[in-house]
Amino acid sequence: MATVQTLPTHVAVVMDGNGRWASKRLLPRSIGHRQGAKACREVVEACLKQNIKYLTLFAFSSENWQRPREEVQAIMELFLSSLKNDAETLHEQGIQVRFIGGRTQFSAQLRELIDQTEALTKANDKMLLSIAVDYSGRWDVMQASKQLCKQVQLQGLNSDELDENAFEKHLSTYPLPDPDLFIRTGGEQRISNFLIWQLAYTELYFSDTLWPDFDAKELELAFASYAKRRRSYGLVLEQIES
Ligand code: FPP
Numbered sequence: 181m182a183t184v185q186t187l188p189t190h191v192a193v194v195m196d197g198n199g200r201w202a203s204k205r206l207l208p209r210s211i212g213h214r215q216g217a218k219a220c221r222e223v224v225e226a227c228l229k230q231n232i233k234y235l236t237l238f239a240f241s242s243e244n245w246q247r248p249r250e251e252v253q254a255i256m257e258l259f260l261s262s263l264k265n266d267a268e269t270l271h272e273q274g275i276q277v278r279f280i281g282g283r284t285q286f287s288a289q290l291r292e293l294i295d296q297t298e299a300l301t302k303a304n305d306k307m308l309l310s311i312a313v314d315y316s317g318r319w320d321v322m323q324a325s326k327q328l329c330k331q332v333q334l335q336g337l338n339s340d341e342l343d344e345n346a347f348e349k350h351l352s353t354y355p356l357p358d359p360d361l362f363i364r365t366g367g368e369q370r371i372s373n374f375l376i377w378q379l380a381y382t383e384l385y386f387s388d389t390l391w392p393d394f395d396a397k398e399l400e401l402a403f404a405s406y407a408k409r410r411r412s413y414g415l416v417l418e419q420i421e422s
Contacts, residue, residue, distance in 0.1 A: 186407045188360035190234035191227065192382070194374055195220070197366030197390030210254035215392035217262050224309060226396035228273060230403070234308050234356050236280075238374050242316040245285065259313065260290055267297040274306030280352040281315030310353065317376030324350035324377075353378055361406045363399075365391045383409045 195216055202212030220237060227235045240255060270277055279294050286294070327350040332339065348354060359375065359382045367388045371379060385402045387394065412420055 187230055187232065187403060188383075188406055189232070190236070190357055190359045191232055191361045191363065192236040192238070192359035192375055192379070193223070194238045194362075194364040194366075194372060195391040195394075196364060196368060198392055200366065201390040201392040208254075209251055210258075212392060213251075213255055213258055217258055219392050219394050220262075221266065222395050223399055224270075224275070224307075226399050228275065228307055232307060234310070234359075236310040236312060236353070236356075236359065236375070238312045238315065238372075240281075240313040240315070241373060242282065242314055242319055243373070245314070256287065256290060260293060263290075263293045263297055267293075267300060270297075270309065271301050271304065274304045275301060276304040276308045277301045277311065278308065279311050279313055280320075281313045282319065283314065285314055308356065310356070312374070315352070316373045317371070318373055320352050320375070321377055323352070324348075348377075351377060358382060360411075361385060361402065363387065363402050365389050365394050365398075381411065381413055383411065 198212035198216040199209045200212070201215060202209050205211075220239075223237075224235065239259070244255070245252060267277070277297050279298065283291055283294065324347060328342070328347055331337065331350075332342070353375065358378045358380065362371070362374075362379055362382045363385045364370075364372075365387045367386070367390075369386045371384075383406055385405050387398060387402065389398050410417065410420070
């Protein structure tokens, strides 16, 4: 990969386009998801090579449960087989894997594999790979709000003492820094209820490439675009430069 000056620390990805990739080839959507899982492996490898510290992948949204039953089943089976096949390799590569989102709707077998993978990799520190499954940004904000309310009740806090830091501690991504770069493949330009709080100042990058075709070269294009951005966080340029 060509060297770019400024690499993101945290990259968040909406992996869109698996279904269209398959339909274009007259294949079932499940094959598109399988190819999508291959693209995940390539992107994880590429991020590792580039020393990206945090990679967060949106693998299954809370809304995705409403897809046709066979498709949901195929995706769940893909999660199972990917975890079985890849957990050890990820561990050997020094990658910590963690899952964010609800877990109660998964099969006992999948929950167990998720727990095992998290336990196996928990001491790794080359890269933290967060996989968002049964996740939605609004769910995250709600569950964080509920936890904060409980804390307020238990500790008898005054609401005036609460600030963004107090809230963020309850988000499922804590203690990760907010994403620097958000990538969405598949041509649509929206956030689709991903990390809605955490993306407040994130640079957005949209690619027309369908996720199964997204590879190290495509990632390089996204990084090159990121390197050209001026992140102002609401300040003026002179303030940033000084
Ligand atoms: C969106 O494409 C993709 C999904 C809902 C599933 C994503 C899952 C994977 C890429 C497999 C990941 C596996 C692991 C282990 C992380 P879409 O189906 O909405 O595509 P479309 O917009 O073309 O219909």
